[in-house]
Amino acid sequence: MTQILFKNINMKDLHTMKVYEEQGGYQALKKAFAQKPEEIVEAVKASGLRGRGGAGFPTGLKWSFLAKDVFPRYLCCNADESEPGTCKDRELMLKNPHSLIEGMILCSYACRVEIGYIYMRGEFHDLIFNMGKAIEDAYAKGYLGKNIQGTGFNLDIYTHLGAGAYICGEESALLNSLEGERGEPRMKPPFPAVEGLYAKPTVINNVETLCVIPYIVNEGAEKYASMGTEKSKGTKLVSVSGHVKKPGNYEVVLGTPIREIIYDLAGGIRDDNNLKAFIPGGSSVPMLPADQVDVLYDYESLAAAGTMLGSGAMIVIDDTVNIVESTLRLISFYMHESCGKCTPCREGTRWLYQIVEKIMQNKGQLDYIEKMEDICDNMNMKAFCPLADACVSPVVSSIKYFRSDYEAYFKNTPVGSV
Amino acid sequence: MSGFTFSEKQEKEITGILSKYPFKKSAMLPLLTLVQRAERAISPEAMVAISEKLDCSPAYVQSVMSFYTMYHAEKVGKYMILFCINISCQLNGCDKLLEHTAKKLNIKVGETTSDEKFTLHREECLADCTNAPMMRINDTYYGDLTEQRIDQILDSLD
Known part of the structure; x- marks a missing residue:
């Protein structure tokens, strides 16, 4: 089985500089610094790597969208990992923090960035010491700071903690939060590559995405692109x-x-x-x-x-689960996490919650399902950010595939229970 | 003028925090977090003190503070229990365990024990889904929860 990110993940003390270097860590820097920044961008493009945070946008292309000749530029690593069910970035940062730092250095070199922030969700406070120590060790080794490895390239990396808001995983909300504001999404365009952090060109990448970069630089884009399918590489x-x-x-x-x-x-x-x-x-x-x-x-x-x-x-x-119960839990999540800026999301999530709750109390009426679909139709793609669309996903799909779970309530015979 | 003052140690920390950002206002969340962790609450006076550090209005600080769920206007317990109730934990029976925890602490979810030792909150996904059901107490993650394990954990805290 091909393993890139998890090859040594359970190796003892991989989180330390010593063991990470013994495993070939930070070797990609030498290779990268022998090339022009643009060549790294091209290699990442050629690798076919796509953003691992959720949207799946081609990473190299994202890097190439940075506004030309506008400086300073920033890198924000999205470590807000809040999508229910997702806990991979936590494991990467916990067990292999240096791979993230190496990836951030490579990205910064490629994109001519001199300041990088790791925006971690507030609940990851336990990781801040882990990440902080790794960053400190990278400075001590001269992988971060001024004139890195004598190249004239400078880079500072800082950690930044959120404070409990799912929406801050959305890139423009993340930027607002990092600027000290409420984590509300921004209208796009302008996209962060043009006007991001402090209105300067900004690259925002997920932890996992950045952790892949050292492999691509070390082993070559072709090798990475040889794995996977025609369009989904690696x-x-x-x-x-x-x-x-x-x-x-x-x-x-x-x-x-x-x-x-x-x-x-x-x-x-x-x-x-x-x-x-x-x-x-x-x-x-x-x-x-x-x-x-x-x-x-x-x-x-x-x-x-x-x-x-x-x-x-x-x-x-x-099959012991009643899908309506699970769906209500997810609607409740989106209702709680809606930042309240856009009406379709703020009100739609609440209406959906109220309707499904009524159904579960056996107070539903037969046209409720139709009403839910109508509300979803008025939420989907109608807000600044995809949170509303995200709430629509479980609702519409649960109706599509498990309509009978809803209908059972109308017949007073709900199926299963967690 | 505010009735809240940062300690000498905190002042040093704040200087370090401010040096990370080209614009002061970015230190908003770090400063709020610093106060929340030290005081277990963020008082109006503390918000005034933060606003003075960041050169913005206290109302602005409050508007940010009230947006994020990890900041509390009312003092929380010494141990803040965040009990995950999102889907992966729900599928693994968190509802009953949450009920058990509330009963053991003799409070309702959302409340603090009268001795201010524990606060129990329902929490959305904490990114530890493969160890569901899970909870976070202060900075520590606890996974694979059972009623017995919860009892042991809570009993072990001073």
Whole structure:
């Protein structure tokens, strides 16, 4: 099995400079500094690497969108990891913080950035010491600071903690939060590559995305691009949680059948129950029913199946579960996390919550499902950021595939329960 | 003028924090976090003190403070329990465990024990889904929870 990010993940003391260097850590810097920054951007483009935070936008292309000749530029590493089901970045930062720092140095060199921030969710306070120590050691080794390795290239990296707001994982809300404001999304355009942090060109990449960069520089874009499918290159960390025997973070080559992820890597369904549904990319993507378990895990196959790869969180649901209950929990999450800026999201999430709650109290009426679909239609793609769309995903997909779970309430015979 | 003053140690820390950013206002969350962790609450007086450091209005500080769930106007307990109730934990039975925890502490979810030792909050996903059900107490993550394990953890805290 091909492992890039998780190759040595459980090696003792990998989080230390000593062990990381023994494993070939920071070797990519020498290779990179022998090249022009533009060549690194081209290599990342050629590797086919796509953003691992959720949107799947081509990373090299994102880097090449930076406004020309405008300085200073900033790099923000999105370590806000808040998408329900996702816990891969936490593991990377906990066990292999230097790979993130190395990736950030390479990205900064390629994009001519001199200040990088790691925006971590506030609840990751325990990681700040871990990350902080790694950064300190990188300064001591001369991998960060002024005139790095005699190249004339300067870079400072700082950690920055959020304070409990899912929305700050959205890149423009993250920037506002980092600027000391409420974490409300910005209108786009301008995109961060043109006007980001402090209105300067800014690269924003997920932790996992940046951790891949050292591999691409060391081994070459071709090698990375040789893995995966035609359009989904490389490997992806998948956080498998829910009703599996062996929940965990697993690294898979893109294009792996979902069946393999759930049944082989994660050991199958707990208590040998039957699979009912799975959410393949974090709670913001549409769920799929059990009969689609042979879909391949890559961007295009999941899109063709009507869902998304998202952040790579596979939430597995067995047949003891009433999907209406799970859906209500997710609506409740989005209602709580809506920043309140856009009406469709602020009100829509609340209306959906009220309707589903009524259904679950057996006070629903037959036209409620239609009403929900109508509300979803008025939320989807109608707000500044995708939080509203994210709430629509579980609702619409649960109605599409598990309508009978809703209808059972109208007949007063709800199915299953967590 | 504010009735809140930072300690000498905090002043040093604040100088360090401010040096990370080209613009002062970016230190907003770090300063709020500093106060929340030290005082277990953010008082109006502390917000005035922060506003003076950052050269902005106290109302602005409050508007930011009230946006984020980790800041509290009312003092929270010595141990802040954030109990994850999002989907992966729900699928693994967190609702019953939360109920058990509230019962053990003899408070409702959202409340603080009368001795100010524990505050229990329902929390959205904490990014430890593969160890569900889980909770976070102050800075520590606890996964694979059962009623017995919760009892042991809570009993072990002074």
